[in-house]
Amino acid sequence: MSVIAAYQDLVARSELRPDPDQARIAARLDGLARALEAWRPQSSSSWFGRLFGGGREESQPPRGLYMWGSVGRGKSMLMDLFHDNVKISPKRRVHFHEFMLEAHAAIHNFRQMDEAGRREAFGRNVGDDPIPPVAAKIAEGARLLCFDEMQVTDVADAMILGRLFTELFRSGVVVVTTSNRPPRDLYKNGLNRQLFLPFIDLLEETLDVETLNGPTDYRLDRLGGMPVYYVPNGPEATAKLSEAFFRLTDYAVEDRQKVPSETLTVQGREILVPKALKGVAVFSFKRLCANPLGPADYLAIAQRYHTVIIVGIPKLGPEKRNEAKRFVTLIDALYEYRVKLLCAADAPPQELYTEGDGAFEFERTVSRLMEMQSADYLAEGHGIAA
Structure with missing residues (x-):
């Protein structure tokens, strides 16, 4: 079933009320699903190899989506419909906080490894910088990443997000995310926020930003x-x-x-x-x-x-x-x-x-x-x- 058909089915069965804002976002997600399903990367090499410069140049992936709005407007529901119905593999839907905990753990584990351990874990000498190989492993496991509730409150998250997502986007990962805040309000009033601003720029350059703020919570x-x-x-x-x-x-x-x-x-x-x-x-x-x-x-x-x-x-x-x-x-x-x-x-x-x-x-x-x-x-x- 397509994303828009799944949404219309829920409305027809009275599980959802007709909501023009939700219908607009469902149509946008349906278009993204079709673009992802039609996308054929030219390279046959691994995500890890492409991230480190191996393989041929791949075609440009579709732009992802950043959905934001007040609580209870249906953002997570629509993202679940999209994730469940888009025919692309591998894909992953994860809460943003959980994803960042995993990323920090992977970075910590990398730093505990010696050179031989890193070579065994990543298949080559990856140097001392954990971000590129950690991002490569994430990209190998998901061409599509769907995040629920992107919010940044931790300075440790803020300091790695720009570099981590630069590597993910460079590798061709497509991101769909929900948030209660527009990108410009992420990490608002946070410590050393000026160092976080390039990540906001990256989001706005790479993802389409859509507001979901219908009248009903x-x-x-x-x-x-x-x-x-x-x-x-x-x-x-x-x-x-x-x-x-x-x-x-x-x-x-x-x-x-x-x-x-x-x-x-x-x-x-x-x-x-x-x-x-x-x-x-x-x-x-x-x-x-x-x-x-x-x-x-x-x-x-x-x-x-x-x-x-x-x-x-x-x-x-x-x-x-x-x-x-x-x-x-x-x-x-x-x-x-x-x-x-x-x-x-x-x-x-x-x-x-x-x-x-x-x-x-x-x-x-x-x-x-x-x-x-x-x-x-x-x-x-x-x-x-x-």
């Missing part, structure tokens, strides 16, 4: 005014949160036993996400706060998911001071990245933790939990607030 619309904080824990609250999950993800309720899990890797450790779909993650309080997780773990969750659902938040006391401290750190991370929080607890925010070490400091968490229920907060895009 479909994530909020799907919630239909449902509360996001439920008291107390119990079957009724669980049922409401389950309903919210299926509304937010468009997942068939009858397939509830098939909701996939995910694993996040943080500093070499693995965190199991019991249920995760389309940027929505479900956890128990015990999994997140009774286990020895720390700020890096909570930041990874906040960066990866636009919505987090937590069940089983207990009323906390002095005997649960460690859990309370972790909960404070978790809420700080979710709040910083404007993650939508839906949860069930045994008490309202102001009664969750009234006695014990850090109870005074917990008042800030109470304030954030209250704000995270507001319409203004729920309407904000995922990512660090400007």
Whole structure:
């Protein structure tokens, strides 16, 4: 099925509402899909060889696409339709934060290798600069890269993005990405931002920039005014949160036993996400706060998911001071990245933790939990607030 046919089918089945902005982007993605399917690189050598100058010159690849707009307008949905229906191989769809973690890990591993190890890993002497060979390996695995939620908040990311993507584009990789910000607002007010500006120029030179900013926030619309904080824990609250999950993800309720899990890797450790779909993650309080997780773990969750659902938040006391401290750190991370929080607890925010070490400091968490229920907060895009 073509991209535009897949989109029109969803509208015909009333799974999507007619939306002129979405239809325009779907048509644009359909044209890109056809261009990619017709594109025939002249070179028969490997991506790795072409990046290092081997093989014949290849024909120019189609221009990629940078889709940006407010939260909930359907950017990720359209990119998924495109990725699932474009007939090109190899291709990859990945969250931008996850991609950058992989890139940093690959660069780190390269730097740990001696010359013999690098020759064995890359098939030739690649010198001391990790960027070209790391980019070459990425390009070998994907002629098309689809990124969800391109956002740059980390100076380490900012410093390598220009060179990394220059090598990827030079090798013929086509990029389609979503973002809540236009390219010029990436890494806004970031440290040494002037060093990042060439990457913005590169994006605008290589990708077509399209705005998707229709009138409806479909994530909020799907919630239909449902509360996001439920008291107390119990079957009724669980049922409401389950309903919210299926509304937010468009997942068939009858397939509830098939909701996939995910694993996040943080500093070499693995965190199991019991249920995760389309940027929505479900956890128990015990999994997140009774286990020895720390700020890096909570930041990874906040960066990866636009919505987090937590069940089983207990009323906390002095005997649960460690859990309370972790909960404070978790809420700080979710709040910083404007993650939508839906949860069930045994008490309202102001009664969750009234006695014990850090109870005074917990008042800030109470304030954030209250704000995270507001319409203004729920309407904000995922990512660090400007």
